[in-house]
Amino acid sequence: MSLALKLTLAPLLVAQALSTRRRAPVLPEAAGPRSGEIGDGRRLRLLIVGDSSGAGVGVPTQDIALAGYLSRTLALEARAKVQWQLVARSGITSAQALELVQSERPPRADVAVAVLGVNDVIDQVPVQRAVQHRAALADWLIAHAGVRHVVFAPLPPVHQFPLLPQPLRWIMGRDARRHDEALARWAGTRENVSHVPIAITLDASCMASDGFHPGEPVYRVCGEALARHIAITFPASETHP
Template sequence: MSLALKLALAPLLVAQAVATRRRAPALPEADGSREGRVGEGDRLALLIVGDSSAAGVGVATQDEALAGHLPRTLAREAGRRVHWQLVAKSGITTAQALELVRQVRPVPADIAVAVLGVNDVIDQVSPARAVQQRAALADWLRHAAGVRHVVFAPLPPVHRFPLLPQPLRRVMGADARAHDEAMARWASTRDDVSHVPIALDLGPEHMAADGFHPGEPVYRATGEALARFIAARLMNPTETRS
């Protein structure tokens, strides 16, 4: 969408955004442990970092969320004993995720999965700035947490979020695509970072009750896709921790 059209629509977009925030139910982060172990075999340390979609907003327990589906599938696909840790907070941007991991100081990990971006779109962070912040996050994880590879989940198809009215849905969807395309281009320039495109169905039946956050089917599909990518592309027994 052109800048001129966005500026012309700005008053309407602001009004729609305010009204949407007011009517959206406030959903909690999923209950349950934020670290665990699953599977048998050589040890693989997995760190999951992110916003509400990493924290499991939209489902009742972490077992139903990304932190449940991703380690389980990875353990099965890779034949590994996966030790996982979740560091996530609802509503944070990529820059805030970096501050969060700096505060938490997660245990060293082999692979990190980052689920971020929608709040960058909401806060009107530019795609270029968001890429810089993802690079800073990836670099910190590599050097301070010992991570050998950072996998970035794609931004979801925001243009299909049932909660959002038009034209807000169309504008936010276009912004999300621009962010995702910029992230994919950046990731292609690095051998220690990956961007994993995932095709998602996002009808109302796949979403949480608020029409904005993922439901269990989305967490399952995302976790399985990320796990299969890691198992097929990134597993190297000589580089995992004993």
């Protein structure tokens, strides 16, 4: 989309965004522990950093949110004792995620999963700046949390979000694709960073009640896909004893 067309539609887009925000229910972050241990075998320390999707907004408990599905599947696929920690907060951008981990100083980990990006799109963070923020997050995790590999989940297909009206849905979806494509290109230049594409179709049946956040089916698909990627690309020889 050209900038001129986006500017032309700006009054309508702002009105739609404000209306959508007013009518959308405010859902809580998933309840339950944000750290734990599961499985048997070699130790694999997992750190999950994220926004509302990382925090499990849309489902009642962490057990059926991303952290639950990711840690359980990883323990099975990697035949490992997974020690996991979740650092997430609803509404944060990639830049704010860095501030959050710097503040909380999570335990050292072997691998980190970052679930971020939708709020960068909402806040109209320029694509290259958002990539720079994710690079800064990855660099900090590697330098200060002992992380050997950072896995970035893809941005969701925002153009399929049931809550969003047209043309806001289409425009936000296009912006999200641009962010995700730039993230994938950047990750491809780094040996210690990866981007995991996940093919998924969204509709009201798999989304949360607000039509914006994931429901359990989405968390299950994404958690399992990320776990399989980690198990394949992060062999036992790369973990700490």
